Amino acid sequence: MFNTAVLERVLIASLVVSLVGGAAFAQEVGKSPWGPKDEIGRLNLITPESRAAILSRIEGSKSYDLAVEYFIGMPSWEAAGDPPYQMWMTHTPNGTLVSDPMKVGKEMNAHVSYTGSAVSMYAHMGTHIDALNHFGLNSKIWNGYAAADHLGDQGWTITGAEKLPPIVARGVMIDVAAAKGMQMLPDNYRITRKDLEDALKSQGVTLAEGDVALIRTGRMQNYEDKSAYMSNPPGLSIDAAKFLVEDGGAMVVGADNLSFEAFPAETENNYIPVHTYLLAQQGAPIIELINLEKLSKDRVYEFAFVGASLKFRGADAAPIRPVAFPLR
Known part of the structure; x- marks a missing residue:
């Protein structure tokens, strides 16, 4: 069930103001309902009770490794000058x-x-999780932390990747490609709220507060071909991201591509609005390059998600090795 009080505080604090057509979009970072010292955002939704509840439902006979391999020549984000693996x-x-x-x-x-x-390697390579300091607004990140106060020569003094706890939660794969009868979404396809709603309906699954929501575009089938994987990938729209967090209650959002959101941006005053919305305004970490192909093949849409990232102190991202366990 939704913790509506907490959810309402998150939404009010985030100051989200979006208008269709790319006019005004939220210009301020979110302030945490978990207090002025919060560094992990929506990961606070993980509790001893929530961990125990999902672990008690594990069927146990099978597991799915959702991580990709690292190798020379692997896909990587080099457009901004970051180094390859x-x-x-x-x-x-x-x-x-x-x-x-x-x-x-x-x-x-x-x-x-x-x-x-x-x-x-660049921290944002392979299957990895973005920490809340990865993107901000107006020189501030989630919870109002200012770069001038908390970013030193050796990384951030707050919200670094080392602060991310092990994630043990209900996972839901939303197979948008399969729901559309496709092996892979087209280049630059922008996933809408309706796409997510239709896919969830076809799977017979609903989202719940504290979920890890993982979007399959099918792009992972091109992972061994760097050029094909990186070229014009499909990704989320702002409205789809809002649906996952505000309507669905998702704690973490992930996808099988590297850009995560579709380009060019929907907004004129923010070139990467989905990242800033999730990380800086909602405090929701992002997992990228997660391999959902085997889950899709076996039509496993609901599972126990277990994953822990490397403790890169002060970093804005770190590799994560997620595993999915089907539920009874």
């Missing part, structure tokens, strides 16, 4: 025979094979 070997069995980095001698190196590697 790189991996290199720091130690190899043959290399240690030559360089003897541990000074143990050739005979020992021939006996003990040593392999080591390193990676370099």
